[in-house]
Amino acid sequence: MSLVYLKxxxxxxxxxxxxxxxxxxxxxxxxxxxxxxxxxxxxGDRDRCMECGACTRNCAAGALFVRAGVGCAxxxxxxxxxxxxxxxxxxxxxxCN
Amino acid sequence: MSTPCGCGSQNTxxxxxxxxxxxxPWITGIVATTxxxxxxxxxxxxxxDRLSALKMRLGIGRMKYKIPPGLYAAGxxxxxxxxxVTANYKLSFxxxxxxxxxxxxxILVLDTNGINVWCAAGKGTFGTAELINxxxxxxxxxxxxxxxxxxxxxxxxxxxAHLVKEATGxxxxxxxxxxxxxxxxxxxxxxxxxxxxxxHFPLRDRLALIPMELMPALKYIPVFIAWLIIVQLLRDHHLxxxxxxxxxxxxxxxxxxxxLFQILLPWLPFxxxxxxxxxxxxxxxxxxxxxxxxxxxxxxxxxxxLPPISAYLAVNFTGSTTFTSLSGVKKELAxxxxxxIISIISGMIIQFVSII
Numbered sequence: 001m002s003l004v005y006l007k008x009x010x011x012x013x014x015x016x017x018x019x020x021x022x023x024x025x026x027x028x029x030x031x032x033x034x035x036x037x038x039x040x041x042x043x044g045d046r047d048r049c050m051e052c053g054a055c056t057r058n059c060a061a062g063a064l065f066v067r068a069g070v071g072c073a074x075x076x077x078x079x080x081x082x083x084x085x086x087x088x089x090x091x092x093x094x095x096c097n
Numbered sequence: 098m099s100t101p102c103g104c105g106s107q108n109t110x111x112x113x114x115x116x117x118x119x120x121x122p123w124i125t126g127i128v129a130t131t132x133x134x135x136x137x138x139x140x141x142x143x144x145x146d147r148l149s150a151l152k153m154r155l156g157i158g159r160m161k162y163k164i165p166p167g168l169y170a171a172g173x174x175x176x177x178x179x180x181x182v183t184a185n186y187k188l189s190f191x192x193x194x195x196x197x198x199x200x201x202x203x204i205l206v207l208d209t210n211g212i213n214v215w216c217a218a219g220k221g222t223f224g225t226a227e228l229i230n231x232x233x234x235x236x237x238x239x240x241x242x243x244x245x246x247x248x249x250x251x252x253x254x255x256x257x258a259h260l261v262k263e264a265t266g267x268x269x270x271x272x273x274x275x276x277x278x279x280x281x282x283x284x285x286x287x288x289x290x291x292x293x294x295x296x297h298f299p300l301r302d303r304l305a306l307i308p309m310e311l312m313p314a315l316k317y318i319p320v321f322i323a324w325l326i327i328v329q330l331l332r333d334h335h336l337x338x339x340x341x342x343x344x345x346x347x348x349x350x351x352x353x354x355x356x357l358f359q360i361l362l363p364w365l366p367f368x369x370x371x372x373x374x375x376x377x378x379x380x381x382x383x384x385x386x387x388x389x390x391x392x393x394x395x396x397x398x399x400x401x402x403l404p405p406i407s408a409y410l411a412v413n414f415t416g417s418t419t420f421t422s423l424s425g426v427k428k429e430l431a432x433x434x435x436x437x438i439i440s441i442i443s444g445m446i447i448q449f450v451s452i453i
Contacts, residue, residue, distance in 0.1 A: 072416025
């Protein structure tokens with residue numbers, strides 16, 4: 001029984017040379033993707049990553065990269081149909097969550 | 098919502114920031130502070146709050162559930178009291194305040210256009226810029242003697258803590274994911290236990306999202322009816338109420354893709370939403386077919402038409418889950434949408450061929 005999505009697809013990258021071990025990525029990741037090893041952050045289970053972008057945004061050292069975006073099929077389909085960027089098209093009137 | 102002073106877009110007058118006066122049942126009073134009049138709020142949810150939560154889950158009149166951004170007081174906070182930041186979606190606000198009855202705290206509500214914390218963070222509206230802006234408008238640094246802000250962890254996709262610190266001097270501390278962990282957090286000197294940093298997707302949360310899956314799915318019913326009318330005219334040369342029984346399998350597909358899939362999600366064997374729901378629907382409709390002893394020749398087109406309908410509905414649940422990545426969704430749709438389209442068209446062809 002588990003909730004995990006596709007294997008080996010996420011764009012998450014960690015540059016160990018730039019990492020200063022501040023641990024912010026551990027604090028903000030909702031799926032405990034990171035842990036500290038030898039005073040630097042390390043990616044544990046990358047398949048748990050949902051590309052929310054919290055780690056990348058809060059990494060002051062610029063060691064992290066992920067192509068953050070909404071993991072929402074409706075958003076992807078709409079972007080293909082209208083030729084626009086993938087984004088959550090929901091508004092205050094229609095938020096599905 | 099009235100602005101007592103007519104000067105300027107930021108409602109500043111003689112250096113005192115006046116927040117628009119808010120009238121709402123959850124406001125219990127007003128406290129006068131060095132930065133103006135701050136509403137005090139109730140930390141008990143009422144039946145009306147619970148009813149509005151239900152309506153929000155059903156998507157009824159959602160824009161009514163935006164609350165005015167700005168500062169609010171829970172209990173009797175002082176300059177040393179903690180500052181908790183949240184979104185201006187009433188459900189987010191209610192979920193926060195209901196856990197604050199034992200505490201004195203300030204609540205800084207950001208303008209996220211009435212969207213919840215996590216979605217707004219992803220969109221950037223619960224963001225660095227809005228947080229900095231709201232700190233400045235409310236003149237928070239004059240009200241608070243410390244320089245710490247507690248943000249829900251799920252605000253992190255939108256907020257760069259180090260940039261907020263540079264711009265305002267305030268240190269962003271990411272608190273627990275769930276407001277219900279706040280009392281424990283406060284009582285243990287702001288200590289975060291690892292369990293407080295994980296997002297879960299229990300049955301209860303999945304059930305709460307089902308109405309917003311099911312209701313949009315119902316809009317396909319006229320399409321199914323139109324299809325069945327065409328088939329019936331070609332086959333029987335007249336319309337009859339048999340159409341209603343022929344609709345039942347389509348309701349089954351909607352049920353599989355918008356309800357059953359969501360309930361069974363953690364126990365489904367594959368990672369792909371499309372594969373899982375396709376299989377689930379085949380099993381479900383075959384079981385129904387056996388139970389109701391259907392004519393298997395009329396069942397064949399359904400085997401091609403119903404699972405893709407259900408799969409399409411199920412894959413749209415990716416926007417509401419807590420664990421699907423954009424890269425994963427793109428990969429799944431790249432093969433999934435063509436397969437869905439081809440399967441439906443094949444089913445329609447098989448149906449037409451069986452009529453000839």
